[in-house]
Amino acid sequence: MPIEAAEALAGKDLLGIAHLEAGEIQLLLDTAEQLLEIARRPIKKVPTLRGMTVVNLFMEASTRTRFSFEVAEKRLSADTLNFSASTSSVTKGETLFDTARNLMAMAPDFIVIRHPRTGAPHRLAREVSASVINAGDGSNEHPTQALLDAFTMRRHFGELKGLKVVIAGDIRHSRVARSNAFLLGKMGAEVRFVAPPSLLPVEVESLGVKPYYRLEPALEEADVVMMLRIQLERQKKINFPSMREYFDFFALTPERLSMARENALVMHPGPMNRGVEIDSEVADGDQSVILEQVTNGVAIRMAILYQLAGGRRDAHAHS
Amino acid sequence: MTRMLIRNGRLIDPSQGIDAGMDLLIEDGHVAGLEERIDAPPGTEIIDASELVVAPGFIDMHAHLREPGEEQKETIATGARAAAAGGFTAVCAMANTVPVNDDPSVTRFIIEKGREAGGARVHPIGALTRGRKGEALAEIGEMAREGAVAFSDAPLALTNTLLMRRALEYCRSFDAPVFVHPEDLLLSDSGSMHEGKVSTLIGLKGMPAAAEEMMVARDLILAASTSGRLHITHVSTRGSVELIRRAKAEGQRVSCEVTPHHISLIDEDVAAANYDPRWKMNPPLRSREDREAVLQGLYDGTIDAIVSDHAPHHRDENEMDFADAPFGVSSLETAVSVAIDRLYHAKVLGITQLVRLFSTSPAEILGLDAGSLRPGSVADITLLDLGRRWDVHSAQFISRGRNTPFEGVALRGKPAMTIVGGRIVWKN
Numbered sequence: 121m122p123i124e125a126a127e128a129l130a131g132k133d134l135l136g137i138a139h140l141e142a143g144e145i146q147l148l149l150d151t152a153e154q155l156l157e158i159a160r161r162p163i164k165k166v167p168t169l170r171g172m173t174v175v176n177l178f179m180e181a182s183t184r185t186r187f188s189f190e191v192a193e194k195r196l197s198a199d200t201l202n203f204s205a206s207t208s209s210v211t212k213g214e215t216l217f218d219t220a221r222n223l224m225a226m227a228p229d230f231i232v233i234r235h236p237r238t239g240a241p242h243r244l245a246r247e248v249s250a251s252v253i254n255a256g257d258g259s260n261e262h263p264t265q266a267l268l269d270a271f272t273m274r275r276h277f278g279e280l281k282g283l284k285v286v287i288a289g290d291i292r293h294s295r296v297a298r299s300n301a302f303l304l305g306k307m308g309a310e311v312r313f314v315a316p317p318s319l320l321p322v323e324v325e326s327l328g329v330k331p332y333y334r335l336e337p338a339l340e341e342a343d344v345v346m347m348l349r350i351q352l353e354r355q356k357k358i359n360f361p362s363m364r365e366y367f368d369f370f371a372l373t374p375e376r377l378s379m380a381r382e383n384a385l386v387m388h389p390g391p392m393n394r395g396v397e398i399d400s401e402v403a404d405g406d407q408s409v410i411l412e413q414v415t416n417g418v419a420i421r422m423a424i425l426y427q428l429a430g431g432r433r434d435a436h437a438h439s
Numbered sequence: 440m441t442r443m444l445i446r447n448g449r450l451i452d453p454s455q456g457i458d459a460g461m462d463l464l465i466e467d468g469h470v471a472g473l474e475e476r477i478d479a480p481p482g483t484e485i486i487d488a489s490e491l492v493v494a495p496g497f498i499d500m501h502a503h504l505r506e507p508g509e510e511q512k513e514t515i516a517t518g519a520r521a522a523a524a525g526g527f528t529a530v531c532a533m534a535n536t537v538p539v540n541d542d543p544s545v546t547r548f549i550i551e552k553g554r555e556a557g558g559a560r561v562h563p564i565g566a567l568t569r570g571r572k573g574e575a576l577a578e579i580g581e582m583a584r585e586g587a588v589a590f591s592d593a594p595l596a597l598t599n600t601l602l603m604r605r606a607l608e609y610c611r612s613f614d615a616p617v618f619v620h621p622e623d624l625l626l627s628d629s630g631s632m633h634e635g636k637v638s639t640l641i642g643l644k645g646m647p648a649a650a651e652e653m654m655v656a657r658d659l660i661l662a663a664s665t666s667g668r669l670h671i672t673h674v675s676t677r678g679s680v681e682l683i684r685r686a687k688a689e690g691q692r693v694s695c696e697v698t699p700h701h702i703s704l705i706d707e708d709v710a711a712a713n714y715d716p717r718w719k720m721n722p723p724l725r726s727r728e729d730r731e732a733v734l735q736g737l738y739d740g741t742i743d744a745i746v747s748d749h750a751p752h753h754r755d756e757n758e759m760d761f762a763d764a765p766f767g768v769s770s771l772e773t774a775v776s777v778a779i780d781r782l783y784h785a786k787v788l789g790i791t792q793l794v795r796l797f798s799t800s801p802a803e804i805l806g807l808d809a810g811s812l813r814p815g816s817v818a819d820i821t822l823l824d825l826g827r828r829w830d831v832h833s834a835q836f837i838s839r840g841r842n843t844p845f846e847g848v849a850l851r852g853k854p855a856m857t858i859v860g861g862r863i864v865w866k867n
Binding site: 138215216217218235237238239240242243246257258259260261295298321322323324326327 | 634635636638639640641642643644645647713714715755758759760761762763
């Protein structure tokens with residue numbers, strides 16, 4: 121059965137969840153469901169993007185997102201180019217637009233961009249004809265992560281509507297938290313943000329979430345507990361006093377997890393700080409779907425490329 | 440003797456309480472007469488000002504002309520001519536040049552370049568502290584003697600409170616106003632837009648209103664205790680307006696200004712601009728409520744002046760992402776038009792109030808012999824065509840800075856002619 125390629129996303133960019141409609145999210149999740157099967161084949165490759173070029177432009181360190189995209193691109197038979205740069209060379213000399221012009225000279229069909237600054241993919245998208253996929257921009261959005269998280273939740277619970285999802289950690293700097301809030305809100309789930317207010321953005325309710333300043337009350341009846349990486353280097357001991365204290369009050373421990381629903385999922389976008397935001401017993405426990413998230417990430421990124429390409433070639437034509 | 444007669448205009452001069460159809464005669468660069476009807480002696484240059492407002496020359500108290508040091512962004516010549524094209528007969532050059540204008544030789548250089556420019560008069564503002572480092576007082580008296588009209592480290596605020604106190608005290612000897620940029624840098628924490636609902640929604644780091652208001656409060660307290668001449672630049676929040684209103688009600692001698700962008704744009708416009716840094720400025724575009732408070736402050740006289748805060752940048756800097764791009768708007772050539780469009784035509788202010796904000800009050804704040812058309816005054820005159828409709832095209836700017844959020848915007852109202860010392864320096 122061929123995968124439905126909707127007109128809706130063909131030739132567009134994927135800059136953030138904020139710009140997506142519920143129907144488009146649904147389509148991407150459904151597409152990923154069908155593409156997940158490819159990973160179980162002996163030859164994990166389909167010709168969908170044969171002859172198409174994808175530039176992976178990573179202006180900020182990333183291992184798993186970059187690998188995940190590369191695997192997705194290769195399984196769809198795209199030609200890939202990897203361009204990594206420290207931002208300093210960009211901010212001090214070449215402008216973002218120079219980079220864009222240089223890339224377009226190579227005539228790519230897709231540009232996957234990770235950038236430390238909010239809005240860089242949006243600016244790039246207006247300068248290039250390729251479809252731009254945001255692989256994380258500053259503290260703004262990480263749409264492919266939110267999609268793979270939602271995909272993982274939907275595979276376990278059947279639907280997203282009505283789920284109670286706890287997201288805890290450095291929310292203020294987290295593009296993962298923001299994209300998840302946008303996506304889950306659009307799909308009818310309840311999102312609870314947990315952090316001391318020093319790690320929350322102002323007027324956080326405008327994101328459609330319920331803020332909690334302590335983890336325990338947020339865990340009541342929770343279906344999903346997503347822990348975010350605490351970035352040690354960002355804190356300077358201004359936002360909270362110490363890792364020890366953070367662990368004592370905000371980390372997900374087996375005791376705290378038992379306050380959530382019995383079958384609650386434990387998620388983490390990685391990389392984890394074991395013993396800071398999450399106890400190893402929980403991270404490696406039965407309720408953890410952290411590695412499943414990684415597997416699903418490939419399927420979601422394939423689904424995005426597939427739909428933005430307009431389903432160029434039937435993914436099931438060869439196997 | 441050279442004579443010029445400006446005929447049939449609507450003459451508005453708040454310094455004399457005039458709003459009437461009058462002819463204005465200029466002789467040898469000075470206002471020679473104001474009458475309902477003046478018959479020109481032979482050999483007089485006649486300017487027909489029918490349908491135009493004739494006002495004392497507009498004075499822009501706050502512009503960054505970039506020279507010396509950053510001539511790729513602007514020069515004193517292009518800046519002074521852009522100011523003239525924007526309806527200003529005088530423009531103040533902020534001290535944040537390279538080198539900093541913290542030395543009388545730099546002050547003199549700026550004045551000389553300004554004279555050669557043939558545009559608006561250029562009045563230097565000297566640095567308050569050496570190198571704008573906030574550590575030691577600059578040679579304020581030496582610069583004042585050369586012609587610096589005010590002192591400021593803008594767009595930096597002094598973090599050293601004792602030094603701020605001493606600066607306010609010391610400037611009293613030279614009767615010079617201290618222009619402060621109210622921003623607590625620790626609190627604004629490298630943010631790039633107003634902190635609030637919109638910054639949270641679009642994921643840009645915010646600069647809270649408190650960062651501005653705390654410094655407004657601090658400087659009001661210090662000015663009150665020192666009797667210093669405090670001028671607060673680009674007020675942008677409701678809290679700042681309220682603090683200044685209260686200080687004035689208590690009889691404190693303080694003045695403040697706003698920019699055309701803060702009266703016309705808000706943080707929601709930043710969101711709509713999709714991370715385009717032409718909407719990035721410091722102070723940032725604030726909330727709808729803040730703008731309302733600023734308009735109220737203009738209406739009730741809490742706010743004394745409108746300035747361009749002209750901050751031209753090179754186009755390369757506009758090609759950066761929002762957070763890395765520099766703050767500022769190239770606004771000499773749009774400031775007066777935006778104010779006419781958004782204040783006069785929007786029925787927030789009358790034309791007399793507008794002339795006061797652009798001319799009478801700036802002259803008073805700076806202690807300049809300007810801002811009046813009394814007979815005997817220097818003939819610095821701004822002519823306005825209130826009904827003229829035009830679209831902003833930065834490619835036509837005289838300024839080297841093309842960074843404007845008003846690109847393509849249709850405005851009603853435009854300067855028609857700028858006269859400096861009886862000489863037409865720009866005409867539309």
